[in-house]
Amino acid sequence: MPAVLCIENLGKTYPGGLTALKSVNLTIQQGEIFALLGPNGAGKTTLIGIVCGLVNATTGRVLAAGHDVKREPRAARRLIGLVPQELATEAFETVEAAVKFSRGLYGHPPDQALVERVLRRLTLWDKRDTKIMALSGGMKRRVMIAKALVHEPKILFLDEPSAGVDVELRRDMWQAVRDLRDAGVTIILTTHYIEEAEEMADRIGVINKGELILVEDKTELMRKLGRRELRLHLTDALHEVPSPLAAYSLTLIDGGLTLVFSFTDEAGQERIPTLLRDVSLAGLNFRDLQTQQTSLEDIFVSLVKER
Amino acid sequence: MNWHAVRAIYRFEMARTFRTVVQSILTPVLTTSLYFVVFGSAIGSRMTDIDGIPFAAFIVPGLVMLSVLTESIGNASFGIYFPKWSGTIYELLSAPVSTAEIVLGYVGAAATKSIMIGLIILATSAFFVPLSVLHPLMMLGFLALTALTFSLFGFLLGIWATSWEKLQFVPALIITPLTFLGGSFYSIDMLPPVWRTITLFNPVVYLISGFRWSFYGQSAINPLVSITMVVLIMVVCLALIAWIIRSGWRLRH
Structure with a gap:
């Protein structure tokens, strides 16, 4: 399988002197589900932030389908969808308006049929005219996922997708992620729930103190270390x-x-x-x-x- | 150029305006009406004409500018500060949009809103004073240019601000005094020479003077100088914004 994302010697030291990442190298294959595990403060979110353009790297580079995220941000970002860890949604807009806004932002013409498909898949269709602030936490998380899916990314980052989500919703979400993978989307997720990685991932990377200490096929890892x-x-x-x-x-x-x-x-x-x-x-x-x-x-x- | 993105941001911002239509549009109308009642009718009737213009009519351009300035700064700064504060800015920063597109969307919407408010205030004032506009095209030009320039400034302010206090600080403590001292309610020719010279360092003086010229054909400052000043401020704001977004200052770590 061809590589869809190449991370080369990526390092990040924040102005305060904190080194969040130390020369990380990682290649993600097209169509896989890759789980990034690590304790709090290991550098997971910084890594995702650099790939998605939220954080400037100190060293190294990232190529998304061959496009350098720093030099050709437009070409690279078109391919990437992000669902961040923090629940951050518009408050006063309706679900549908917020989702349509995301699609426009990524340079796509309006597509009502697609918006409806995405909202239905995430069981948000009935809530489409509801103001986002009136939704529960789990529903807001779904809105964030819908916002990321509606611009049809080829690479999807899910940063702690199950945080604050009940069991049933988590199962739904796992199924949605598998469907996406079957549709050819590459998925990178970070998680605290090891169960989640074990359940879903094809490969697993473990990051600790800014270093990628292990990248391994999941079954291989279980076999070797289990x-x-x-x-x-x-x-x-x-x-x-x-x-x-x-x-x-x-x-x-x-x-x-x-x-x-x-x-x-x-x-x-x-x-x-x-x-x-x-x-x-x-x-x-x-x-x-x-x-x-x-x-x-x-x-x-x-x-x-x-x- | 990602026009879909510009359109998305613009519509999103305009939707906010229409959602809060009472606060957005009725408030400035009410405030202006109060100004006319107090300064125009009550006090104005005892004032002598300024440069041959009745006082109530004289203050119309000043009042319009006062609102356009405040509204432009307020709208544009809130527009970009709110996503920063709520965290939704992540989407803007990770989307395939350029500086120009972001600024066009946010500043365009903020300027549109303040031009609308400026025109509404103008219409309101027509109920209180006989209104005449000598150079309507120039008047619209000044209005648009000012709205755009100060929306750019507001956008800068919204990016700079790291708290709600800071967001309020600049308009309340810097812009409002500059506007009041910029000749909204008087001609700077009425000031003693020393103060008149000092006043020339206040950029707002040029806006109000130029705008007033478009109404009555006379002003304390040459209208060409006024236009040059507005364009100059706009260029400075544009350059600052270009630098900020490129460097990621206050936006990207």
């Missing part, structure tokens, strides 16, 4: 791991009542049948067994902690 465990709950407590089982490097927890087998890859998984056979050969009885997998959240926490 630790899995098999727990055997024994009927009788053990003082130590019996010697026939030494090869499995098991650990005993719960006062000797639980045997834990940790593994990270398929080779480890394939040893499970032999392990269970060896356990019965050693004369151990277990009343229950459990397997569990580390979530993206655990991976993320351990990555950020390491630094």
